[in-house]
Amino acid sequence: MVQSSRWTARAISGLVLAVLTASGGxxxxxxxxxxxxxxxxxxxxxxxxxxxxxxxxxxxATGAPSADMACLMAAxxxxxxxxxxxxxxxxxVSTGEEMRIESVADKCVSSIVSVTPTVTCxxxxxxxxxxxxxxxxxxxxGAASPRDCTSVRxxxxxNCALNGQPTDDCxxxxxxxxxxxxxxxxxxPSPSAxxxxxxxxxxxxxxxxxxxxxxxxxxxxxxxxxxxxxxxNALCCATICFCADLQTNPNxxxxxxNVxxxxxxxxxxxx
Numbered sequence: 001m002v003q004s005s006r007w008t009a010r011a012i013s014g015l016v017l018a019v020l021t022a023s024g025g026x027x028x029x030x031x032x033x034x035x036x037x038x039x040x041x042x043x044x045x046x047x048x049x050x051x052x053x054x055x056x057x058x059x060x061a062t063g064a065p066s067a068d069m070a071c072l073m074a075a076x077x078x079x080x081x082x083x084x085x086x087x088x089x090x091x092x093v094s095t096g097e098e099m100r101i102e103s104v105a106d107k108c109v110s111s112i113v114s115v116t117p118t119v120t121c122x123x124x125x126x127x128x129x130x131x132x133x134x135x136x137x138x139x140x141x142g143a144a145s146p147r148d149c150t151s152v153r154x155x156x157x158x159n160c161a162l163n164g165q166p167t168d169d170c171x172x173x174x175x176x177x178x179x180x181x182x183x184x185x186x187x188x189p190s191p192s193a194x195x196x197x198x199x200x201x202x203x204x205x206x207x208x209x210x211x212x213x214x215x216x217x218x219x220x221x222x223x224x225x226x227x228x229x230x231x232x233n234a235l236c237c238a239t240i241c242f243c244a245d246l247q248t249n250p251n252x253x254x255x256x257x258n259v260x261x262x263x264x265x266x267x268x269x270x271x
Contacts, residue, residue: 032091033089033090033091033092034091034092034093036089036091037086037087037089037090037091037092037093038092038093040082040085040086040089041082041083041086041092041097041101043082044078044079044082044083044086044101045079045101045104045105047078047079047082048075048076048078048079048102048105049105049108049109051074051075051078052067052072052075052105052106052109052213053109053112054071055067055068055071055072055075055213056109056112056113056212056213058071060116060118063118066195066200066205066207066208067207067213069206069207069215072207072213072215073215073218076102076215076217079102079105080098083098083101084098096237098241099241103214106210106211106212106213106214107211109211109212109213110193110195110208110211110212110213110214113195113212113213121146121148121149121175121177122141122146122177122178122179122180123139123140123141123142123143123146123147123177123178123179124137124139124146124147124148124149124151124152124175124176124177124178125137125138125139125152125175125176125177125178126149126152126153126156126170126175126176128153128156128157128160128170129170130156130157130160130163130165130166130167130170131160131163131165131166132165133159133160133163133165135155135156135159135160135170137152137155137156138178139152139178140178141178141179142179149175152175153170153175156170157170193208193211193212195208195212195213200212202214202222202225203222203223203224203225204222204223205222206220206221206222206227209222209225209226209227210222210225210226210227214227217242217243219233219243220243229243230243232245232246232247233245233246234246234252234256236252236256236257237256238257244256246268247265247266247267247268248265248266249265250262250263250264250265250270253265253268253269253270254268254269254270258270
């Protein structure tokens with residue numbers, strides 16, 4: 001009887017384990033609407049990060065300076081759709097936080113890209129300006145004992161200090177590899193950022209606006225590190241925020257939310 005009981009217990013334990021494995025983990029009975037919404041948003045952010053990283057990985061494999069815009073846009077669209085669906089079901093503790101979640105996800109991608117450069121300096125070169133002093137340190141590709149970027153930057157900064165000039169700019173600049181002509185060694189002049197080994201101006205770059213991989217919509221431009229609507233479009237917010245042409249959009253004619261019953265908007269006036 002004891003042996004039989006043990007086998008029964010083992011069988012039940014095996015069945016429970018199989019069910020839990022198939023369901024992806026322990027089941028939380030009666031998850032609240034708020035919990036379901038939070039989980040859905042978390043999954044959307046996780047999938048977006050993974051999708052954007054794949055875009056960057058493809059760029060790294062081909063030596064491209066940035067991830068493909070169509071690839072990044074696909075990740076953005078799927079994320080937007082997932083967040084909208086989660087909030088449409090109701091029960092969310094807060095709504096309209098799509099852009100906030102997006103910003104955190106993009107910074108995660110940016111951080112990973114920044115610490116995984118694809119370019120290694122074979123022979124670092126640097127042109128540095130500090131006050132009225134200009135320092136040029138040039139190495140030939142294939143030099144017998146090439147110096148790295150840290151050594152080159154330190155020499156430039158020392159030259160600035162000897163002439164009574166600030167050294168910050170020289171110590172922050174990215175070096176250029178004499179063999180590839182690409183930035184290397186980390187550190188890019190402000191407002192640029194190191195995106196996968198390339199210095200990108202994140203204040204104006206639509207594919208890396210504010211941070212690496214943060215993509216502006218086709219109707220947006222990147223200004224001062226933020227995506228803004230391109231004239232004559234204006235930012236309108238309902239469930240989500242979007243750029244609308246107030247001159248011709250029948251759902252936002254003349255102003256956001258002004259719907260033309262005729263379905264025709266011309267010059268910002270319903271016809």
